[in-house]
Amino acid sequence: MIKIEHLVKNYGSNCAVDDISFEVESGEIVGFLGPNGAGKSTTMNILTGYLSSTSGKASVAGIDILRDPIGAKKQIGYLPEQPPLYLDMTVEEYLSFNFNLKRCRLDRAQHIEEVCETVKIKDVYHKVIRTLSKGYRQRVGIAQALIGKPKVIIFDEPTVGLDPKQIIEIRNLIRSLGKDHTVILSTHILQEVQAVCDRIIIINKGKIVANERTENISNMVENNRRFNVKIAGPQKDILAMLKGMSGIAYAEALAERDGDAYTYMIESEYGVDIRKKLFYQLAERNWPLVGMEALGMNLEDIFITVVDKSEEYKAVGTNVRNRIKRRPRGQEKSALEREVGASLYEDAQRQRSESSLSAASEDDDE
Ligand code: ADP
Numbered sequence: 001m002i003k004i005e006h007l008v009k010n011y012g013s014n015c016a017v018d019d020i021s022f023e024v025e026s027g028e029i030v031g032f033l034g035p036n037g038a039g040k041s042t043t044m045n046i047l048t049g050y051l052s053s054t055s056g057k058a059s060v061a062g063i064d065i066l067r068d069p070i071g072a073k074k075q076i077g078y079l080p081e082q083p084p085l086y087l088d089m090t091v092e093e094y095l096s097f098n099f100n101l102k103r104c105r106l107d108r109a110q111h112i113e114e115v116c117e118t119v120k121i122k123d124v125y126h127k128v129i130r131t132l133s134k135g136y137r138q139r140v141g142i143a144q145a146l147i148g149k150p151k152v153i154i155f156d157e158p159t160v161g162l163d164p165k166q167i168i169e170i171r172n173l174i175r176s177l178g179k180d181h182t183v184i185l186s187t188h189i190l191q192e193v194q195a196v197c198d199r200i201i202i203i204n205k206g207k208i209v210a211n212e213r214t215e216n217i218s219n220m221v222e223n224n225r226r227f228n229v230k231i232a233g234p235q236k237d238i239l240a241m242l243k244g245m246s247g248i249a250y251a252e253a254l255a256e257r258d259g260d261a262y263t264y265m266i267e268s269e270y271g272v273d274i275r276k277k278l279f280y281q282l283a284e285r286n287w288p289l290v291g292m293e294a295l296g297m298n299l300e301d302i303f304i305t306v307v308d309k310s311e312e313y314k315a316v317g318t319n320v321r322n323r324i325k326r327r328p329r330g331q332e333k334s335a336l337e338r339e340v341g342a343s344l345y346e347d348a349q350r351q352r353s354e355s356s357l358s359a360a361s362e363d364d365d366e
Contacts, residue, residue, distance in 0.1 A: 031193025083141025135166035230291030
């Protein structure tokens with residue numbers, strides 16, 4: 001449905017998109033992930049005909065975006081990062097305006113009603129857009145993208161600035177749109193693509209560094225298990241037991257004490273769920289397990305694992321899924337990994353704090 005071949009975009013001497021190629025099949029929801037400045041918007045803007053490329057090809061439903069931009073655009077609904085809303089219009093006026101703009105030949109009233117039903121904005125249909133909450137405005141932006149029944153929908157950072165409840169609602173909406181459309185979701189939030197997408201393409205500095213089924217990424221998350229465990233008993237003996245236990249790849253004692261219980265950070269081996277075994281072994285020795293907290297992988301860990309994996313793919317050119325292991329502790333990350341991982345992590349942190357600020361301050365009319 002979407003085909004990008006050797007796409008390059010230079011801004012002067014800055015190469016924003018550096019020879020990327022990928023395809024999206026009909027009915028797929030694909031996440032386009034990368035840190036800020038990676039080249040996501042540039043790629044989306046070329047795909048949607050807003051920008052020309054320096055070289056390479058992009059086509060939608062077999063129509064070349066350069067040769068027949070109007071034909072290709074008819075196949076695409078686009079929600080840019082800043083939804084192009086006219087705040088002084090009512091929702092009704094705005095959608096009708098978009099209907100005209102797209103020279104839509106469907107039955108106007110029926111089509112707009114269907115779209116409003118899909119994105120659940122019927123209750124604000126007669127309201128002026130300026131008076132709507134961010135969540136509703138985003139829905140109106142999505143409605144605009146759906147006008148004309150495009151086969152492909154492209155979302156650029158659709159949940160930025162929304163509060164946690166709105167984020168979940170918009171993600172569910174995108175997921176449901178995937179039943180009838182091919183969807184590309186461009187974002188810098190890994191959890192977002194994990195929640196919504198069938199496949200994840202990761203771009204960094206204009207190059208694709210990973211192109212994976214989402215479950216492979218999820219397996220990495222599931223299979224990399226770290227816990228803080230609180231155990232009552234002699235610290236030295238317990239640590240020695242943890243370090244010697246099969247299935248545990250790493251154990252360390254943390255500087256936390258609660259009566260006669262100490263906290264340890266453990267990491268299980270790839271693919272091992274250590275929890276029950278640990279419980280029984282401690283019980284056998286009469287060392288009560290008084291707390292267990294799953295730490296999970298953070299964004300940086302996941303990203304690095306993906307980069308590791310894509311590098312292994314490139315190196316050996318075979319399916320290496322089962323051989324991917326976490327990097328041994330203490331082994332240095334490359335400069336690229338540090339930079340990209342840190343940048344992704346910072347973005348996610350900022351996004352979280354923005355979300356909680358807007359949740360606290362916004363008087364939501366939803
Ligand atoms: P992302 O969407 O992943 O944050 P962008 O596609 O916006 O990344 O940007 C990719 C690179 O291209 C960045 O280095 C950015 O500074 C540069 N860039 C983007 N738009 C322009 C522009 N209009 N002029 C010059 N450089 C640009």
